Amino acid sequence: MADNSNSPHVLIIGAGLAGLALAQSLRARNYTFQVFDRDVSEDNRSQGWCITLHGDLLDSFARYFPSDMPDLNMVDHLYGTGIETSSAVYHASRNLLKELVRFGTKLGNRQIRANRGKLRSWLMSNISVQWDKQFVRYEEDASGVTAYFQDGSQFRGDIIVGADGIHSGVRAQLVPEIQPGFLPMGVICGELEAPKEQYERWMQLGTSWVSAFSADLRVTYLVSSITEDGKKAKLYWLFGWQDEDALKEEFWTTKASREEMHQFVLSQLPKLHPQIAEPFEATPVEGMVLPPLRLCDMLPAVLPAGRVSLIGDAAHSMTPFRGQGGNVAMADGMSLARLLNEKGANQSLSDVLRLYEEEMRPQAMAAVLESRGGAYEANAQTTTTKAS
Ligand SMILES: Cc1cc2nc3c(=O)[nH]c(=O)nc-3n(C[C@H](O)[C@H](O)[C@H](O)COP(=O)(O)OP(=O)(O)OC[C@H]3O[C@@H](n4cnc5c(N)ncnc54)[C@H](O)[C@@H]3O)c2cc1C
Known part of the structure; x- marks a missing residue:
């Protein structure tokens, strides 16, 4: 050295x-x-979501970080499950579910989908x-x-x-x-824990993250971790909609209660294909994340x-x-x-x-x-x- x-x-x-x-x-x-x-x-703050570490960043870690760093693979949100990461973007209006793009290690993309809390600990x-x-x-x-x-x-x-x-x-x-x-898009974030039969169904569309466009909506759900026994998974989601009012400092979500956010998300779900809508629909009121994210x-x-x-x-x-x-x-x-x-x-x-x-x-x-x-x-x- x-x-x-x-x-x-x-x-x-x-x-x-x-x-x-x-x-x-x-x-x-x-x-x-x-x-x-x-x-x-x-760990006094939830680090709920995951982030994709792209190939060039992985190269830089190898080049610039000390040689005593632990194995980076352990930060993978699916580490130990044997499931390969795959993510996809869909067009998902009420009557149409069409895959637009797909990514993931299964397709040869060199990347690690990192659980954010584990990544921070690794760093x-x-x-x-x-x-x-x-x-x-x-x-x-x-x-x-x-x-x-x-x-x-x-x-x-x-x-x-x-x-x-x-x-x-x-x-x-x-x-x-x-x-x-601010950007002209309202966003509400949610978290939930789902049993195996639910999360496995949702992961059929993408094991890491699933994003969908429909009308004025832009929604994403992601799997942040799965328990060792495989019985439960933690998911995180972002529900976004185009809204010029979101350019204002005092946009309604800023002071909204969890109940109001939950009600709003439920009221918008008919615009989405039912298969994409499921994780949002299954999230309880307590799953609405505060403070609200402003885009x-x-x-x-x-x-x-x-x-x-x-x-x-x-x-x-x-x-x-x-x-x-x-x-x-x-x-x-x-x-x-x-x-x-x-x-x-x-x-x-x-x-x-x-x-x-x-x-x-x-x-x-x-x-x-x-x-x-x-x-x-x-x-x-x-x-x-x-x-x-
Ligand atoms: C929902 C969501 C999903 C995302 N997904 C991705 C993704 O897939 N891929 C990706 O690359 N990025 C993603 N991002 C973006 C990514 O999380 C941020 O760009 C990244 O966290 C920025 O890192 P940072 O260290 O600059 O800031 P932060 O991670 O915000 O860290 C700042 C730190 O500073 C501390 N701090 C703040 N104020 C003070 C103070 N006054 N005194 C002392 N300490 C202070 C905070 O406690 C915090 O620990 C996502 C972001 C969100 C919100």
């Missing part, structure tokens, strides 16, 4: 996918860093996160930067990286004018020069419909660590951060725009294998 004892000390705000990918890549290069998160512990391997540390502000001067936290503590570093998600406090101080914008996105901005930068959703955010947000977030973390390592000896920290941002911006911009399109178009998917 390289001796990077004179390397910059990196303060990472946020132990999500981006922050932890950065931390692992720094650990691999023997850099010193600290990771802070406002959560009180690793935390051999990293000690400082929990219950809510970032409040930073102060930057010629020799370094200090991060201040809600509990009164403060930490000094050479750079601060805001990996604190879509509502980033680091971004709010760095570029207060940059904020995510929004944000293009990456040019950041002021200095000792502070952003990665992941803090820098750019996108709709979940192309399955790219988490992949891009982790790629950001790895790029930043790579550039610190490659350029840090000869260039100022501010220059290295600028190089990272110049590399990140065009890639993130393309992903944000593609993901926006993916909310409304069935075929707007990357790495697809067309169904015959």
